[in-house]
Structures are given as structure tokens and as C-alpha cells.
Amino acid sequence: MRLVRLENVTSGMILAKDIYSCEGKILLAKGVTLTSHFIKRLQSLSIGEIYIEDEISRDIEIVDIIDDKTRMMAKQTLYQAVQDLKANKSLDFSSIQMVINRIVDELLRNKDIMVNLSDLRCVDEYTFAHSVNVAVLSIVIGKALGFHELRLRDLGIGAILHDIGKTQVPNEILNKPGKLELHEIEIMKNHPAFGYEILKEYCEISSLSRVAALMHHERVDGSGYPFGKRGSEIPEFARIIAIADTYDAMTSNRVYRKKITPNKAVEYLMSMGDYHFDHDMVKVFLNHITVFPVGTIVKLNTQEKAIVIDNNRYCPTRPIVRIIKDSKGEYVTKFQEIDLQKKLNIFIEEVCDE
Incomplete structure (x- = not known):
């Protein structure tokens, strides 16, 4: 199989990977022969890419580092958490913890992790899919750094909830297709503090996880926010999540721009080591990333x-x-x-x- 941009898909191609809705229902099952009707439906959902099976990609298997069911469960759990917060309800932390435990367990069983993320997402579910990917990538880094299991679970909680403060940012700013105005940028930059205020209400969430959400936009050269902290002043979890957050954001389609290829994202992270990001952590991360993913x-x-x-x-x-x-x-x-x-x-x- 191989990944193809939807604009390059034509009738008669064979779908190689199930496509799910935000609610976890299968929209199209693998093995389906695509028609113009199916393609238009996918376009209406803003799905930018799909996996196809063809002669040039025969025998190529693209395996995600976590199980598809685990990924779908994680996205649905986070979706429900966001809906609860918007309805002024409490977070179901036990469900979030269960999902992170499952992800950690799967990654610990994988002895030689190479990240080849194969998640398909529509633009509207960016927030949920992104947060799950950031959790996976952060745990990969933590595992490579030798974190013990309980520390990985705290890291995963901080990572999957790192953007929970965006529930307090107006949708017209979050989903604006064009450049943000200065006052809109200032509102957006408040989301780490909003997230910390939400998470500190839950004694089950460790202080390490809460502070990671607060400081994931800090940069080692002091150019980040909200405090402009430098180097080791930034907690370890926050430095890890900053790398995972940036990589997944750059390699994802957004309402205001198309994604860049993993090799370009890798080049950016390498160039920003010792400036925006912890150099040693970037090196660890890049040792577990496929620069040219299978199917490229x-x-x-x-x-x-x-x-x-x-x-x-x-x-x-x-x-x-x-x-x-x-x-x-x-x-x-x-x-x-x-x-x-x-x-x-x-x-x-x-x-x-x-």
C-alpha cells in the first residue's frame, strides 16, 4: 500500500486502509473500489490523503506503532473529554488514564521502535488526532531516554492533554483558515495557562503532567511562552512534548496550510536543536523517526x-x-x-x- 493525496486519487483505485469517522464508525472499508461518489464524499470530509493498493506498492505493509483500535479509542476518549469540558462537566480521567496505559503497554512491548505514523484524519478532528500522536511520540522519546513505566504514564497524560486549554479558545480563532491577528495570537498563547487551570482541579493528575501542559511552548533559547524559560529551567516533560508537538503539527494538514514531508520536518528539528529544542532529545527522537516513511x-x-x-x-x-x-x-x-x-x-x- 501507499499514501496518496486525495486530489491524485482516481476512480478504480483500491482502498488499502479503513477510513473512520470522528465517532469511530467505518466510513469506507479497505478493499473497496473507489468511485467518483466516494471520492467526493471524502473531499467533503476534508480528508486529505488515503492509502491505496496498486501494482507499484504490492507487498508493502505500513504498520502503525500502536494498534488501530487503540488509536481510535484514544481519539474517541479525548473527543469525549473535550465535549465534557465544553458542557461544563468533569473530565473522565479514568478513561484517559486507561488509554495512556494501553499505549504505554504497546510501546513497551515494541523492542525496536521506528515511528511510521499511519493515521488518516479529517481536518476537523485535527485536535484529537494530534494530541494522540503527541502522546505516542512523547512516550517513544521517554522510553528511549530510559524512563520507567510509571514515569512514561505521567508523560503520556501530560502529552495527550497538552492542548486541553484550547477548549477555552474560541473556535473562530482555532479554525481560522488565514493568518491570525495580533490580538488573536495573544488569545491563542493563553491556552497552556488555560490547560493548567483545568488540570490542577484533578488531584489524580501529577504535578509533572500539569506543568508539562503549561510549559510545552517554552523554548530552550528563551523565545517561548508563557514564561520565557531557558534550557534546564524548562521541565523535562515539557521539552519532550515540545519536540513531539512540533513534529506532528508540521507533518499534519491544517485548515490554513498543507503538511510538509517528514524529511523536511526532520531537517527543521535538526536546525533548531540548541535553539528551540533540547539538542540531546532531538537526537534521541530522530533515531526513532523514519525520514522517508514506507510507501513514500x-x-x-x-x-x-x-x-x-x-x-x-x-x-x-x-x-x-x-x-x-x-x-x-x-x-x-x-x-x-x-x-x-x-x-x-x-x-x-x-x-x-x-
Whole structure:
């Protein structure tokens, strides 16, 4: 299978991964042959990408690092939490804790984690899907740093609730498709403090988790908010969540911009190490991120095009690829697979939008 932008999907393509609604119901099941009606329906839901099965991506399996059912449960739990807060009800913390425990357990069972997030989301559910991804990515970093299980669970709680303060920000600001005005930016920048005020009402939530939500927009060079803290003045959890939050936000479609590719997000994090982010934590994170996720179409320096079929754990910029087009842009009649770690004269020039 491979990920394709919806604008490039045509009738007759085969859906390779179930598509769910925000409520957890299957909208389209994998194996369905897509029609113009189905494609228009997906467009109306602002779903930007889908997974398809075709000849060039045969035998390619894209596996998320957490179970699909766990991800869906997490999104639904967070959705309900947001609805409860908006209705002036209390958080069902036991449900949130159960979801984080499940995510931690799954990641602890995975001995050699490489992140290849395969979540499909509509723009409207960005907040819920994003917070779940931030929790997963943060726990991955924490595990790599050697955190014990209970510490991972506290980190996960702080991460999945890091943006809970946005429930106090008007929707017209949250979902504004254009650039925010100065006064709107100031309102948005209050969301960490709003979140802290919400979370401090729950004695079950550790102070580490609450402060992480408060300070996840602090930056190690002092340029962040709300306090302008620097370096080690910023709690460890907040420094971790800042990296996970930024990476997932950059690689997600938003109402006001399209996502960037993982390799570009990686370049940004590398360039911001020691400025915005903790350099050592960025290095740990990048050791567990696939720079070119499986199923990505790339252009090689040979001018051939290829699809990534696997990653090399200790050389993430040089994956294993399958040649699908020759240097003249013609589809090949026989696929050739190349391990770029062994062919040092061949390298990836760019990610393609096929």
C-alpha cells in the first residue's frame, strides 16, 4: 500500500486502509473500489490523503506503532473529554488514564521502535488526532531516554492533554483558515495557562503532567511562552512534548496550510536543536523517526523514481527502494529493488507527490 493525496486519487483505485469517522464508525472499508461518489464524499470530509493498493506498492505493509483500535479509542476518549469540558462537566480521567496505559503497554512491548505514523484524519478532528500522536511520540522519546513505566504514564497524560486549554479558545480563532491577528495570537498563547487551570482541579493528575501542559511552548533559547524559560529551567516533560508537538503539527494538514514531508520536518528539528529544542532529545527522537516513511515516492539522483519499501534502522536517510519509473519517466516493466545503504553513489533528491 501507499499514501496518496486525495486530489491524485482516481476512480478504480483500491482502498488499502479503513477510513473512520470522528465517532469511530467505518466510513469506507479497505478493499473497496473507489468511485467518483466516494471520492467526493471524502473531499467533503476534508480528508486529505488515503492509502491505496496498486501494482507499484504490492507487498508493502505500513504498520502503525500502536494498534488501530487503540488509536481510535484514544481519539474517541479525548473527543469525549473535550465535549465534557465544553458542557461544563468533569473530565473522565479514568478513561484517559486507561488509554495512556494501553499505549504505554504497546510501546513497551515494541523492542525496536521506528515511528511510521499511519493515521488518516479529517481536518476537523485535527485536535484529537494530534494530541494522540503527541502522546505516542512523547512516550517513544521517554522510553528511549530510559524512563520507567510509571514515569512514561505521567508523560503520556501530560502529552495527550497538552492542548486541553484550547477548549477555552474560541473556535473562530482555532479554525481560522488565514493568518491570525495580533490580538488573536495573544488569545491563542493563553491556552497552556488555560490547560493548567483545568488540570490542577484533578488531584489524580501529577504535578509533572500539569506543568508539562503549561510549559510545552517554552523554548530552550528563551523565545517561548508563557514564561520565557531557558534550557534546564524548562521541565523535562515539557521539552519532550515540545519536540513531539512540533513534529506532528508540521507533518499534519491544517485548515490554513498543507503538511510538509517528514524529511523536511526532520531537517527543521535538526536546525533548531540548541535553539528551540533540547539538542540531546532531538537526537534521541530522530533515531526513532523514519525520514522517508514506507510507501513514500521519491526521486533519485539517477532521475529514476522509486517507492520506499523498508527503512534501514541505523541509516534512516538511505532506505530500501523499489524502482518504478526509469530516468525518462516511463513505468518500468520489471521492478528492481535497491538498498541505498549499499549503493552509496545513489541517493534521494526529493520526495514526489505522485
